[in-house]
Amino acid sequence: MLEVTNLTRAFGHGAAAHTAIEAVSLSVAHGELVSIVGPSGCGKSTLLRCIAGLIAPTGGRVVLRGVPVHDVPDGLAVVLQDYGRSLYPWLTVRDNVALPLRRTLRGRAARRTAADASLAAVALAGVGDKYPWQLSGGMQQRVAIARALACDPALLLMDEPFGSVDAQTREDLEDLVLRVRRERDITILLVTHDIDESVYVGDRVIVLTPGPGRVRADLPVRLPESRDQIITKELPDFVRLRTEVSRLVRSRDTRAVS
Amino acid sequence: MSWLRISWAWRWAVLVAGIGGWQLWTSRAGSSFFPRPSAIVTRMYHLWFSGPAAHVFLTADATGNLLPSLGRVLAGLAIATAIGAPLGIALGRSPVVTAYLNPLLQFARALPVVTMAPVFIVLFKIGTQMEIATIVFGTLWPILLNTIDGAATVDPVQLETARAFRMSAGQRLAWVIIPAALPKAFAGFRLSLSLSLILMVFSELVGSSSGIGYEMSNASNAFDMTFLWSTIVLLGILGYLLNELLAGAERHLLAWHTGKGRG
Ligand SMILES: Nc1ncnc2c1ncn2[C@@H]1O[C@H](COP(=O)(O)OP(=O)(O)O)[C@@H](O)[C@H]1O
Ligand SMILES: [Mg+2]
Numbered sequence: 001m002l003e004v005t006n007l008t009r010a011f012g013h014g015a016a017a018h019t020a021i022e023a024v025s026l027s028v029a030h031g032e033l034v035s036i037v038g039p040s041g042c043g044k045s046t047l048l049r050c051i052a053g054l055i056a057p058t059g060g061r062v063v064l065r066g067v068p069v070h071d072v073p074d075g076l077a078v079v080l081q082d083y084g085r086s087l088y089p090w091l092t093v094r095d096n097v098a099l100p101l102r103r104t105l106r107g108r109a110a111r112r113t114a115a116d117a118s119l120a121a122v123a124l125a126g127v128g129d130k131y132p133w134q135l136s137g138g139m140q141q142r143v144a145i146a147r148a149l150a151c152d153p154a155l156l157l158m159d160e161p162f163g164s165v166d167a168q169t170r171e172d173l174e175d176l177v178l179r180v181r182r183e184r185d186i187t188i189l190l191v192t193h194d195i196d197e198s199v200y201v202g203d204r205v206i207v208l209t210p211g212p213g214r215v216r217a218d219l220p221v222r223l224p225e226s227r228d229q230i231i232t233k234e235l236p237d238f239v240r241l242r243t244e245v246s247r248l249v250r251s252r253d254t255r256a257v258s
Numbered sequence: 259m260s261w262l263r264i265s266w267a268w269r270w271a272v273l274v275a276g277i278g279g280w281q282l283w284t285s286r287a288g289s290s291f292f293p294r295p296s297a298i299v300t301r302m303y304h305l306w307f308s309g310p311a312a313h314v315f316l317t318a319d320a321t322g323n324l325l326p327s328l329g330r331v332l333a334g335l336a337i338a339t340a341i342g343a344p345l346g347i348a349l350g351r352s353p354v355v356t357a358y359l360n361p362l363l364q365f366a367r368a369l370p371v372v373t374m375a376p377v378f379i380v381l382f383k384i385g386t387q388m389e390i391a392t393i394v395f396g397t398l399w400p401i402l403l404n405t406i407d408g409a410a411t412v413d414p415v416q417l418e419t420a421r422a423f424r425m426s427a428g429q430r431l432a433w434v435i436i437p438a439a440l441p442k443a444f445a446g447f448r449l450s451l452s453l454s455l456i457l458m459v460f461s462e463l464v465g466s467s468s469g470i471g472y473e474m475s476n477a478s479n480a481f482d483m484t485f486l487w488s489t490i491v492l493l494g495i496l497g498y499l500l501n502e503l504l505a506g507a508e509r510h511l512l513a514w515h516t517g518k519g520r521g
Contacts, residue, residue: 052422054422071424072421072423080415082415085416086415088416088437089518090437090440090514091437102425103424103426103429131517133514133517134517147423
């Protein structure tokens, strides 16, 4: 599905140059949900932007379904880190979700129907006529997810999608992502700095080193398919894996291991 | 705008009390330079608003002077907006071009438009063209510079979102850049609106054969203080009404902006 090879991205030139990610290689199979975890500033957003084709890497390549990525490719949707600012305050919630559909769907009524269906899928039926700034942070985040899902992407990239919401909302949103993934034919790459979250939602956890970000470890998550916020998090396998990820994230050692 | 929510009745009560005080003071003073408000209102009625119903009660004097003045203001603002808004969006999205043009823009804006009037008189001859040119030249800069600012400071996250969803250039312009620039463009337009009235009067004082400014200069030459005050009050009312009209449009178009600020 997705092949990332030796991806490097530096900012600035000369003495001021700064490498955000260095030689990152990873692959994601069709239908997988892969978490990428790493400390703040390690280059997670940069990696995601490169994969999405929003910025060009300074080295390496990204291949999505056999096609090298240069610009934002077909069948890919992104939920950016700053979801509050990514929703357009001058549009209603429904129009926010419907706006990207203009590319593919002819007819206002058709887009409206599709937007409402997508809002219903994230349990936001009935708020279509409100404005984003009238909603809570958790609801705004669900609007951003609904907008991405409305495009029916084959690959969904999410950048710290549940930062800055309260713990209860966060757990609800994690379960929402798991449900979406069960119900659709979709591959998800989710970036987070939350270790529990990376293990709870992921089929695999990729740990990045502190900046410049490299792949430090790529760990399979061997947990039952159906997950529960309380039961799953008590399982010895969960506890062992979260401890290991935690140790990898915290360690000062920046060498990559495999 | 976040007006304190004083009740409608109270605001008008203060206005009425002010006019009442003015009436008392001028009656007591009996100065010929400061006619009583009641005399001014009576004069305004006879001058402009006692016409036939078929002409919405406007007199020939009103249709011959108020309407041309209003027409020049609106024409001037329309031309300034038609130039300033699209140019402002284009320049706001081209930081390099704007960086080159900025000294020129700042210089042109700093020119007091009043000093340009003689140039316009030579260029256009005295008359409507010169008056409109003066209004356009004066009101263009606030609209242009504020629109540039608005278009240049669109939130990068909003633009990146547009790219992430692969919106076309036209869609980005219509659904992201223009709406994002609108609050600042409106702030510029508000400035231009009050400028346009000043420039209308000024250009008509300089030389004209019709208009409110023309009437003012006649009244002043004839030492007709009540007439002069009538034109001043009329200008105040006109300015108030135009501003209310704009505020109404803003409430409608920028509801999200005020709502967001409050929320
Ligand atoms: N547009 C940019 N220009 C310059 N430096 C940047 C830019 N974007 C990110 N960086 C730098 O790259 C590093 C990684 O940033 P980022 O990818 O946002 O990390 P994360 O998402 O893991 O917190 C940081 O040191 C950041 O300052
Ligand atoms: Mg980030």
